[in-house]
Amino acid sequence: MNQPVKQHLIDPEICIRCYTCEMTCPIGAIQHDDNNVVVDPDTCNFCMDCIPVCPTGSIDEWRVVDTPYSLAQQYGFDELPEQEDIALEPDASDDGIEAHDDAIAALLAEAHKGAGGKVKAPASASKPTINLYTLGAPATAKVQGNYRLTEADSDGDVRHIILDLASLPFPVLEGQSIGIIAPGTDANGDPHLPRLYSVSSPRDGERPGFNNVSLTVKREEKGICSNYVCDLEKGAEVQITGPFGSTFLMPSDPKAHLLMICTGTGSAPFRGFTMRRQREMSSAKDSLTLVFGARSPRDLPYFGPLKKVPDSFMRKEFAFSRQKDGPKQYVQDKLRQQAEMIAALITDENTHVYICGLKAMEQGVEEAMSDIARGVGVQWSDLRDQMRNAGRYHVETY
Numbered sequence: 001m002n003q004p005v006k007q008h009l010i011d012p013e014i015c016i017r018c019y020t021c022e023m024t025c026p027i028g029a030i031q032h033d034d035n036n037v038v039v040d041p042d043t044c045n046f047c048m049d050c051i052p053v054c055p056t057g058s059i060d061e062w063r064v065v066d067t068p069y070s071l072a073q074q075y076g077f078d079e080l081p082e083q084e085d086i087a088l089e090p091d092a093s094d095d096g097i098e099a100h101d102d103a104i105a106a107l108l109a110e111a112h113k114g115a116g117g118k119v120k121a122p123a124s125a126s127k128p129t130i131n132l133y134t135l136g137a138p139a140t141a142k143v144q145g146n147y148r149l150t151e152a153d154s155d156g157d158v159r160h161i162i163l164d165l166a167s168l169p170f171p172v173l174e175g176q177s178i179g180i181i182a183p184g185t186d187a188n189g190d191p192h193l194p195r196l197y198s199v200s201s202p203r204d205g206e207r208p209g210f211n212n213v214s215l216t217v218k219r220e221e222k223g224i225c226s227n228y229v230c231d232l233e234k235g236a237e238v239q240i241t242g243p244f245g246s247t248f249l250m251p252s253d254p255k256a257h258l259l260m261i262c263t264g265t266g267s268a269p270f271r272g273f274t275m276r277r278q279r280e281m282s283s284a285k286d287s288l289t290l291v292f293g294a295r296s297p298r299d300l301p302y303f304g305p306l307k308k309v310p311d312s313f314m315r316k317e318f319a320f321s322r323q324k325d326g327p328k329q330y331v332q333d334k335l336r337q338q339a340e341m342i343a344a345l346i347t348d349e350n351t352h353v354y355i356c357g358l359k360a361m362e363q364g365v366e367e368a369m370s371d372i373a374r375g376v377g378v379q380w381s382d383l384r385d386q387m388r389n390a391g392r393y394h395v396e397t398y
Contacts, residue, residue: 004086007068008039008046012077013130014058014119016177016244018196020398021050021059033075034136041068055359055398056247057119120391122251122352126203129171130246135194138181138239141165143232144212154298155322157219158265159230160200163238165211172213173203174272175248175354175394179241180215182225194241195225198356198396200268202276216268216301248394251352254281259345259353261331261365263293266357266397267301273354274314288314289345291338293331293361295322315341332364336371343376346383352392359397 010021010030015037022030022037029043030050050059063069063083121128133139141163149158172178179194186192201214219230232238250258250273258277260270270290277287294300297320306316319334320326335342345351346369355365366380373380387393 004064004066005068006046007041007063007065008044009061009063009069009074009080010037010039011058011061011080012036013079013246014056016056016058016196017131017179017194017241018055018398019193020053020055024050024053031071032135034134035131036075036077038071038074040071055396056245057395119247119388119394121247121249122253122256122391124251124253124256125249125391126173126252128173128176128243128246128249130176130242130244132170132243133241135181135241138194138241139165139168139170141168141170141213141238141240143234143236143238144206145234146230146232149216149301151298155295156264156299157230158299158301159217159219160301161215161217161229161232162201162206163213163215163240165213167211170211170213170243171203172199172243174199174250174276175269176243176245178213178215178243180225180229181239181241182228183239184224192224195223195229196244197229198265198268199243200271202272202279204279208279214271216265216271218265247391248354248356248396250276251391253350254284255350257286257345257348257351258288259291259342259351260288261291261335261353261355261357261361263331263357263361264299265301267292269356269396270354271302274309278309278313285312286315289317289341290314291317291319291331291334293319293321293329293334293357296320297323330364331361332368335365335368339372339375342369343372346373346387347376347378349390349392351387353387353394355395355397357397362395362397 017037022032026049027043027045029040031038061080064086065084066086144164145162147160149160150156177196177198179196181194182192184192197215197217199213200216206212206214217226217229220226258273262270274288281287297303317334317338319329319331321328321330370380373383384393
């Protein structure tokens with residue numbers, strides 16, 4: 001009788017090729033080629049170190065199999081295979097069949113214990129293109145503009161980078177990411193892996209009808225790629241990969257209300273969401289709600305343009321943690337402060353929740369949502385899972 005086993009897999013449709021899991025794995029079980037990131041079944045010991053670092057949940061996939069999918073098979077995946085039927089040996093005894101059946105049931109139950117459940121795109125979202133340009137065959141874009149977003153005396157240098165794609169086909173949706181390959185090699189002499197950045201422009205370009213994309217990039221003191229990107233001059237050529245991401249997408253449903261919660265450069269996809277809605281539904285009322293956290297207004301990307309968006313179109317709540325002569329506030333504090341409004345939104349079946357930014361914000365937001373939901377007699381974990389299953393709850397933190 002074959003002994004079924006649990007296998008760890010990565011969803012190639014959801015994976016954004018950030019390679020964080022590969023860099024985190026302590027035993028080298030995760031590897032990549034030009035197409036996919038995969039898990040070696042002969043090496044993986046289910047230590048689970050890779051699960052919490054994945055920003056999309058694509059790493060949290062499992063199958064029960066008679067024979068594990070090989071690396072070659074995984075590299076060829078465009079989508080994950082369905083859970084296969086595990087056959088019983090026809091000559092097994094009743095006791096053996098019962099034990100075997102119980103073992104499979106236990107494995108299946110364990111395999112479907114995910115960190116947060118299966119992530120889904122909104123039902124009305126446009127179909128994304130993914131992994132069109134790869135490590136082995138990247139696209140070349142030209143820098144059209146590089147503008148500083150934060151004030152010179154702020155604590156961070158955040159840039160708005162516009163990349164011109166000329167006649168190159170590069171279909172990208174709001175909420176997707178692209179990879180930028182910094183020139184040179186790492187300490188081991190290997191080419192740098194792409195660094196992922198969320199696209200901050202809508203699908204029809206930074207300007208309507210132009211084949212370009214914009215990025216929101218913060219300079220990190222020792223960040224090889226962030227320094228490379230922030231120092232790019234107009235006209236420079238850049239190697240890019242992608243697009244990536246198939247779930248952190250906006251609905252096309254005009255009735256959908258988007259509740260967007262972010263910190264810092266986590267605002268990038270929400271800029272794209274907002275611009276798309278403005279171009280599609282310029283006369284819409286109460287279409288979006290943004291809860292945006294930063295140290296101060298000086299450190300908040302797009303603060304000036306955001307103030308020009310009519311309050312009737314998008315409600316804006318800013319939380320500043322280091323503002324002079326003001327209370328220290330984080331996004332979770334602002335959520336609690338607006339509990340009545342947030343409760344009305346999360347209990348409305350037309351609301352889609354998006355959370356993007358530093359991973360440290362996630363726990364605070366979860367606790368605030370739990371408190372708000374409890375205040376109206378709702379269990380947040382149940383509501384959140386229902387929203388996720390309906391493609392209305394999305395988290396990308398890093």
